[in-house]
Amino acid sequence: MAAGAPMKGGIGTYSYANNSQRQREEYDSAKNLIKHVLIQNLDVKSLVSSGNAFTIADLGCSIGPNTFLAMENIIDGVGEKYDIQGHNPTNLEFQVFFNDRVANDFNSLFASLPVDKRYYAAGVAGSFWGRLFPDSSICVAYSSFALQWLSKIPKELVDKESPAWNKGKIHYTGRGAKKEVVGAYAAQFEQDMDAFLNARGMEIVRGGMIVILIPGVADGVVAHSSGVALTFLESNLCDMVKESNKCRKSLRKMGVSAC
The missing domain is CATH 3.40.50.150 (Vaccinia Virus protein VP39)
Structure with a gap:
């Protein structure tokens, strides 16, 4: 992170x-x-x-x-x-x-x-x-x-055109992490x-x-205990973003520009 x-x-x-x-x-x-x-x-x-x-x-x-x-x-x-x-x-x-x-x-x-x-x-x-x-x-x-x-944040992680784009994540963990x-x-x-x-x-x-x-x-280890905690935090942050987006959409319908 x-x-x-x-x-x-x-x-x-x-x-x-x-x-x-x-x-x-x-x-x-x-x-x-x-x-x-x-x-x-x-x-x-x-x-x-x-x-x-x-x-x-x-x-x-x-x-x-x-x-x-x-x-x-x-x-x-x-x-x-x-x-x-x-x-x-x-x-x-x-x-x-x-x-x-x-x-x-x-x-x-x-x-x-x-x-x-x-x-x-x-x-x-x-x-x-x-x-x-x-x-x-x-x-x-x-x-x-x-x-x-x-x-x-490494710029590759937020570049949609990059093979390292890390959509929806705040770190890397687990065996499925892209190299x-x-x-x-x-x-x-x-x-x-x-x-x-x-x-x-x-x-x-x-x-x-x-x-x-x-x-x-250790070298080569991707899944680790700290990663579990960060994944939990990541999930909470994503939920907060979704709620914020819902708030913005509702307000736009009401003619309000910001949440």
Whole structure:
């Protein structure tokens, strides 16, 4: 699927903040591995030479609370690595950049920041498919359950003359998916990831790291559990479109031009 509206803001019943338990569970299953990878791979020797400021960016942060847990875990891992290497982690000053689309509910995000946070917080609005930060300015870039959303719908999918025209569907799943549709999605994903990694390659300091959590399936797998959920959503959206079309037809008969 392609990127659309940002996650629902606020703290209401249907907000992302109250409906991101699945993402939380997946993060919980990976948090120890994330810390281990940081301890194993951060190049403290290079990072120490750049001073005591340690910058972290959460790319696709949404509105919390999952991002706050991830930032604390990263800070713990960095502190352990510095301590192991004989450097005092208490000298570090952490800066966290919370990034998401311009329309993200940053007000709710910052209103719910932990009172005991161990970092300076700043918001960076914009698309992570391009540059967001100056050269060599980020020590750890982190992204969780965000990179699976494509930057745009592949143009072939909405072209009625294209063999990849994906009429009535919002994704692909099942054994009956056309290879042209699968290929269009794969090509767009490859293009997006190339742009994402090139941008991060310029922004991350020498010795820094990028940590990515993203749902995926094995090569050649088309039918998967996430696809079932998207098919259900697809069905609901199609029903909504049909109802909207009925509304327009009825209003046109009454001489009204819009629903």
